[in-house]
Amino acid sequence: MKLVTIVYENEIGMIEEFNPNNLLRENKYDLDYFDFNNSSLSDFLDYLDFQDCEDYCYICAGSPNRLIKLINYLNKMTSTNIHLYNTNFEKLIGPYNLELNEYEDIDFNALPLPSNDRGTMQLENGISAMISGLYPNNLRNNLIKHLYVENLNLLTNINSTIFSNMALNSCIYIEQPFNEIPDEENYIYPIFESENIKSKIDNNEFVAISKNKLEEDIKYTIDTGEVFNSNFISGYIDYSIVSELAFNNNRLFIFEEGIYQDYLRNIKITSNINAGYQEIVIKLTAINKPENLTNVKTPIYNLYPFCIRMLNLLKSEKGVFITPYTTYKYPPKNNVSDFHVIGIIKDDLSVVYSIKTGQFYKVNEQFIYLLEAYLKDELDSKEIKMELQDNYDYTLKQFMELIKNA
Structure with a gap:
């Protein structure tokens, strides 16, 4: 069985697949669609097995820098032959030429490419999510979107099952500055310095808030509708933890002394840096047991950070x-x-x-x-x-x- 998909890689290495329904001639092309944002490497390998796929072909619009690394890695992990072609149908990766005649009349110039600043927006939104712990509701629990690592040396000590259960579109932040990454080809996720994260906190764009203060503020908002943001902040550090909404677990913080659930390092999951993914999920399940939570949260707890951002946006x-x-x-x-x-x-x-x-x-x-x-x-x-x-x-x-x- 052969599956073909059309993808685009933006400037920060995020890969997006074109939905077949967006092609000009509906139903003409037999194209696969696999969600890079809500699925992990492990999910994709299982998907290939389930489909009994012999050949999987990416046709890439744009420069496939990270995609090449991903495909080379996948070809080591699966018996499926992963191929890569550009929009001129020139083979870039693959053990043999594929028959792709049925796709050659696609007008790639007419495809709705993402905006030029989409990568920048994704970085900004991702940093906000990682600091606050607030991720989209449709994101699967325990699917890792952001890995925050204290230094490069720790990367080699992280259990491989962690990387396998990161979303295909996710990234790694390194706290200590670095010039180059040893064995970079082994890491299929974009790696960034955490300078932007630290600067947002140093500049008080994100601030810490206590549980009692948050509950007082939210009660006042429920009673009056009023929300205050006198310092024009963007949000709260570890809001998902303070508000006890931390059931998604889409981020991990790895330091020399252990793995944490939160940026401020108040909740240590384990001291074992090499802990596997399943071990971490089991420990997080125990941490987030309903009986460990003090209150049943009303929906305003989900909406309140949005109100804070709106005031910041409106400069009010x-x-x-x-x-x-x-x-x-x-x-x-x-x-x-x-x-x-x-x-x-x-x-x-x-x-x-x-x-x-x-x-x-x-x-x-x-x-x-x-x-x-x-x-x-x-x-x-x-x-x-x-x-x-x-x-x-x-x-x-x-x-x-x-x-x-x-």
């Missing part, structure tokens, strides 16, 4: 957030999870933010009032009908149209 020290979980005109509702817009009142400015598109929309006070009712399923309430009176149907229709398009 405080704002009132209209969400299902905060109080404005109506009491909070914690059983709401499916929403894509929130409201923000900043001084005399009211805006709606679309989580789906990342766009801000300037609105009036009435829209904010309706937005809260919408988020809390109160649009047909007596209060709303009295407020709008004869304009109820028309105003509601206009409102819902705007929400739909936001």
